[in-house]
Amino acid sequence: MIKQDLVALIEKKRAELIQVAITNGLTSSVAIRNSQELDHLLNEYNRKYIKKVPSSAC
Template sequence: MIKQELIELIENKRAELIQVAVTNGLTSSIAIRYSQELDHLLNEYNRKYIKKTRRVASLS
């Protein structure tokens, strides 16, 4: 998955989470599931792009 695709998935999941939370509440089971899915996507982004950038910067 390329960086832009992952960013789009994150943005879409965040929008879905907001809508579900407004409709069903932050503690509803579906909001919790969407939040966990968003966490997974953010962790994947961090693993692939953020930590790699920091390592390269620290080598300079």
């Protein structure tokens, strides 16, 4: 999956989550499922595209 496709999926899932939360509440099973799916997409994005920055020794 290319970066733009993943970003588009993340944006779509985020919009779905907002709509579901407005309609059913943040603690509804549908909102929780959508939130978990969004987390999965964000984690995938982070793994693929966010560089790990080593912490400097203090």
